[in-house]
Amino acid sequence: MDTIHIQKTKASPEIIMNFQNGSLDITGESYPENAMSFYKPVFDWLKSAIDSKKELLINFKLDYFNTSTSKCVIDILDMVDKYHGSGGIVKIKWYYKEDDDDMMETGEEFSSDLKAPFEILSY
Amino acid sequence: MDHENLYQQYKDTQDHRVLLSFKGTISQEVVTEFGSMIRSSLSAESNIKKIFAVFIELAQNIVRYSSEQEPNPDGNAGVGIILLREKKDMYYLSSGNMIQNENAAKVKERCDKVNSMNKDELKVYYQEKIRKPPEEGSKGAGIGLIDIARKSDGPLKCTISEIDSSHSFLTLTVTFKKEKR
Numbered sequence: 001m002d003t004i005h006i007q008k009t010k011a012s013p014e015i016i017m018n019f020q021n022g023s024l025d026i027t028g029e030s031y032p033e034n035a036m037s038f039y040k041p042v043f044d045w046l047k048s049a050i051d052s053k054k055e056l057l058i059n060f061k062l063d064y065f066n067t068s069t070s071k072c073v074i075d076i077l078d079m080v081d082k083y084h085g086s087g088g089i090v091k092i093k094w095y096y097k098e099d100d101d102d103m104m105e106t107g108e109e110f111s112s113d114l115k116a117p118f119e120i121l122s123y
Numbered sequence: 124m125d126h127e128n129l130y131q132q133y134k135d136t137q138d139h140r141v142l143l144s145f146k147g148t149i150s151q152e153v154v155t156e157f158g159s160m161i162r163s164s165l166s167a168e169s170n171i172k173k174i175f176a177v178f179i180e181l182a183q184n185i186v187r188y189s190s191e192q193e194p195n196p197d198g199n200a201g202v203g204i205i206l207l208r209e210k211k212d213m214y215y216l217s218s219g220n221m222i223q224n225e226n227a228a229k230v231k232e233r234c235d236k237v238n239s240m241n242k243d244e245l246k247v248y249y250q251e252k253i254r255k256p257p258e259e260g261s262k263g264a265g266i267g268l269i270d271i272a273r274k275s276d277g278p279l280k281c282t283i284s285e286i287d288s289s290h291s292f293l294t295l296t297v298t299f300k301k302e303k304r
Binding site: 068 | 151154155158159172175176179183186198199246250253254257262266
């Protein structure tokens with residue numbers, strides 16, 4: 001499977017899904033009108049990567065997201081965490097802009113119920 | 124309002140420090156454009172991220188839930204009004220739109236619920252709701268009001284006025300303390 005690249009727009013992030021090395025990068029701002037349908041390709045990709053027992057590296061580098069996106073982010077995290085629970089190798093990295101304490105706290109909040117390795121890093 | 128008193132309206136808008144006032148059809152495009160406008164006009168404000176985020180939630184609520192829908196080829200669009208005003212120590216961000224009478228009680232109940240909670244309780248409530256499937260009729264995550272209450276300063280003002288046998292007008296007002304960075 002090739003790399004899937006979704007270009008960023010004003011209200012949606014850049015998404016790069018690389019099946020070969022199991023990496024998923026979500027970068028930018030996310031407040032599309034319909035987050036569920038926007039993130040559908042990500043869920044589809046994750047599902048096939050998990051089915052193929054890929055080693056996963058998920059990079060969130062979001063500067064802002066709305067509440068409907070936050071639901072999708074939680075769903076992605078839960079899916080990856082479940083895979084980790086069943087023996088999958090995963091790593092999640094949550095990047096926040098150096099001065100953005102709120103985004104750092106969101107990372108802490110979102111990871112509080114997870115068991116998968118979750119790193120919070122500034123950039 | 125007509126040709127002769129446009130100056131009066133210009134002056135009123137200025138005197139009342141109206142930063143944004145719009146009544147009309149709100150689509151995702153309009154949300155994005157006004158969002159950028161708010162960001163640039165309040166760029167010196169340290170709360171700008173929160174004001175922007177709450178604006179997006181309120182405006183997208185109009186897009187999704189206004190009972191006056193005018194869908195366009197790119198998606199949903201709802202009719203409503205958005206007002207952002209500046210006062211001495213605070214910003215006031217308001218949104219208004221028509222809703223079906225049958226939804227009025229539910230909206231009021233949600234507002235009352237978030238207003239009864241402090242920031243810590245809101246955090247717990249948010250975390251609890253975000254992992255639940257959205258309620259029936261929700262087109263988002265169903266946590267917009269909780270997020271708005273967490274990000275704003277002071278209670279979320281919610282007024283619902285019955286307009287006719289099937290419609291009510293919903294007004295939401297949120298405040299933010301002014302803080303220069």
